[in-house]
Amino acid sequence: MLRLKTLGVLFVSLWAMHSLADTYPSRPLRMVVPFTAGGATDIVARALSQRLTEVMGQSIVIDNRGGAGGVIGTDIAAKAPPDGYTLLMATAANPANAFLVRKLPYDFGKDFTAISLVTLSPYLLSVHPSVAAKSVPELIALAQKKNVLNYGSAGNGSSQHLVGIMFNMQAATDIVHVPYKGSAQAITDLVGGQIQVLFVTIPGALPFIKTGRIRPIAITSARRSTGMPEIPTLSESGLPGFDMSGWFGLITQRAVPADVVNYLSEHVARIVNTKEMKDLLLGVGLEPVGNSAKEYNAFIAAELRKYEKLVRASGLSPE
Numbered sequence: 001m002l003r004l005k006t007l008g009v010l011f012v013s014l015w016a017m018h019s020l021a022d023t024y025p026s027r028p029l030r031m032v033v034p035f036t037a038g039g040a041t042d043i044v045a046r047a048l049s050q051r052l053t054e055v056m057g058q059s060i061v062i063d064n065r066g067g068a069g070g071v072i073g074t075d076i077a078a079k080a081p082p083d084g085y086t087l088l089m090a091t092a093a094n095p096a097n098a099f100l101v102r103k104l105p106y107d108f109g110k111d112f113t114a115i116s117l118v119t120l121s122p123y124l125l126s127v128h129p130s131v132a133a134k135s136v137p138e139l140i141a142l143a144q145k146k147n148v149l150n151y152g153s154a155g156n157g158s159s160q161h162l163v164g165i166m167f168n169m170q171a172a173t174d175i176v177h178v179p180y181k182g183s184a185q186a187i188t189d190l191v192g193g194q195i196q197v198l199f200v201t202i203p204g205a206l207p208f209i210k211t212g213r214i215r216p217i218a219i220t221s222a223r224r225s226t227g228m229p230e231i232p233t234l235s236e237s238g239l240p241g242f243d244m245s246g247w248f249g250l251i252t253q254r255a256v257p258a259d260v261v262n263y264l265s266e267h268v269a270r271i272v273n274t275k276e277m278k279d280l281l282l283g284v285g286l287e288p289v290g291n292s293a294k295e296y297n298a299f300i301a302a303e304l305r306k307y308e309k310l311v312r313a314s315g316l317s318p319e
Helices: 002-023 039-058 068-078 091-102 136-144 161-173 183-192 203-210 260-270 276-284 293-314
Strands: 029-033 060-065 087-090 110-129 150-153 174-177 197-201 215-219 245-253
Touching: 002 136, 029 039, 039 060, 039 087, 039 110, 039 245, 039 260, 068 087, 068 091, 068 197, 068 245, 087 091, 087 110, 087 260, 091 161, 091 215, 091 293, 110 136, 110 203, 110 276, 110 293, 136 161, 136 215, 150 161, 150 183, 161 174, 161 197, 161 215, 183 203, 197 203, 203 215, 203 245, 245 260, 245 276, 260 276, 260 293
Parallel strands: 029 060, 029 087, 150 174, 150 197
Antiparallel strands: 087 245, 110 197, 110 215, 110 245
16 A cells, blocks of 8 residues: 555656646746846846747746855755746856855755856956066966065955965965955956956956056966957966866756756757857857756866865865
8 A cells, every 4th residue: 555655646746747847837937146136147147038038938037136155045046946937047156155155055066956057257367567477477487486466356265266276276376365345346456556466257357458457368267268369278378277267057956857957958058059149148258158957067066076176275164
């Protein structure tokens, strides 16, 4: 009798999953953005949601839940019903937080599954024009001569902080970290010469590069930027294998039926790879990706391994 009851529950569950996949989406969706409106994460989310609404025939409500470096919004998404109607615009902060936050209310690696990686946001290693280095080898040589060099970031544990740690580790330098309360303040002080070095996103750097107030010397991604192909990678510049970028991608709860995840993944990847969306993303300095759920899951797993190794090697303590 118990076995029949168990089989009955299993049958009902399977029927419900297939029923959901067959009728999905039948009502509006919610896309949680774990940062405030107006930032890069929000811009990517709104551009994507607008086009998803058009192809799926259901509206997508953007739900900005900023705070705690993305933890608050991610927790809200983790605890929503796993029915495919709550999506999360994840960022590189998510795998970093897994090792920088002592008691997360969710397990990023286990509670979520990937839909599609939307875009990469590499950093430009940039210096103030007064710095006597126009290449990475020259910057390393300058730093190793015990010259006082500082690099800024958006705060302790931020992606800019971590990419600076990775640079110091691979280059055998000791460029001093100066944390700010946001990337805008760090850029302002780089332009003003209060700090000498900054790993800055392309959108944040472009206005100052055009006016000659900062000088980019390398990019942190594995490949050169489509929009700035003249800037060499750090890997090409003497730090082989260096690859660290910000990113934005769509995920949902791991318990969401696979058919629904695949449905979303196919639509998102197709949208990101349209000329219209590519042009929009490239226009703000982002690198379009639009891959499969399987590829994005593998990417997230690699990011978790990378950040775990980096945080441990850096000596940073979870807070």
